[in-house]
Amino acid sequence: MQTTTQAKTILITGATAGIGLAAAQSLLHQGARLVITGRDQERLNHVVTMLGGNVIPMLCDSANIEHIQQMASQLQQDNIKLDGLILNAGVFYPAPFEQMTVDNFNTTMAINFSGPVFTLQSLLPCLNNPSSVVFISTVAVQKAFSAAGVYSASKAAFEGFARVLNLELAVRNIRINSIRPGVTATEIQSKAGMDDATISDFFESLSSTPVGRVLTPSDIIPAINYLVSDASMGLRNAYIDIDGGFGL
Template sequence: MQTSLQGKTILITGATAGIGFAAAQSLLLQGAKLVITGRNQTRLNHAVKALGEQVIPVLCDSANVEQIQQMVIELQRDNIQLDGLILNAGVFYPAPFEQMSLENFTSTMAVNFNGPALTLQALLPCLKNPSSVVFVSSVAVLKAFASAGVYSASKAAFEGLARVLNSELAPRGIRINSIRPGVTATEIQAKAGMDDAAISGFFESLSSTPVGRVLVPDDLIPAINYLISDASIGLRNAYIDIDGGFGL
């Protein structure tokens, strides 16, 4: 099987920045047609401007069931069928378990578990046979990080669902595999409440890992390209850990 993505139609959730945006750039260079989602119209417009007008933008918050359903209606109206789906949208709101609020718990699960699960369910009529689904999980499902309990649980929850779905959706030709990024420099650190000094110190601490630095989105893209392409046709419920040796 070849890794060529020429002519493939792929939807990426949360593609306005970070890993999702980097994946979009790479897939476009390989000739793929893209549908990208974002939950902020201004940021979505900026992403389309940077990526090119051939990208189809859809305003869709992964925590908003109505927007997910509307997205599917629009895709079906335009007769768009998908060869691949990259479930990338996610949030990280760190808090010690003892101080965990119900709002923190529900908002994290809404985006990181409910979001990809309901997005995949809604998009089933739009997925071709065969098609590939790639879930952007986290090394946090394997390694414990203080204050990241609910984040870890949300990612692990979808991995557990994916195991079952690989069996249930096999007759449709749908396969689901995951990447597990280590600490990656994106906007997620600032959105988690870290200031510039804290982020800089955190990244500097990663110089002791085998890779010798914090990861960047481009470090993850080759694995995403492989899993979304026909080259991964034999994989089901596989996980590619990309942590720079952090877990050694």
């Protein structure tokens, strides 16, 4: 099945690390033109230099609606049209329900739910007909993890929204599909407050899963490539679970 993204222009949110960065590397290798976002200008510049190729950096905090709208306005001014949008930016701040704070709840929802929603809305004038939107969700929307209630809810909220958007945006030939990664080794663990020993023990515990190890971004990328390519033209509101058998 051909999944080439050559000559496509694709925007990836949160592309300075983890799955977003791996997706950028893969798509560039296939000849795509990229727009990538990040919250830190220095890191964004470093990643652009590292990637080389045809990359346009955009400083944008997914929790900041004004940033999102400014980014969209700049892309329109530059007459940049998008064939694909990968909504990857996200956070995971685990907290048991009894210890959950308003700040934890609001921050997680702002980045994982409101951010993708308003990014897509703001970029509608930039999206070609047809175009593909890929949401990086999580296996946690269907498998419960202790202390991950807000994280699960934030991702599930966008999945629910996407079901409606696939109807409303059909006239524009915009398709929205999701990928649900299982536990994947990225910076998200350390950003969640886990120390090296805890992360190591956690990853080691995954040796009992069918895949026998923790997943890496390279395990997720082929599915992203497929969904942004024309080969996925017939998919609407599909979910691709990539969890190494963790949910069995």
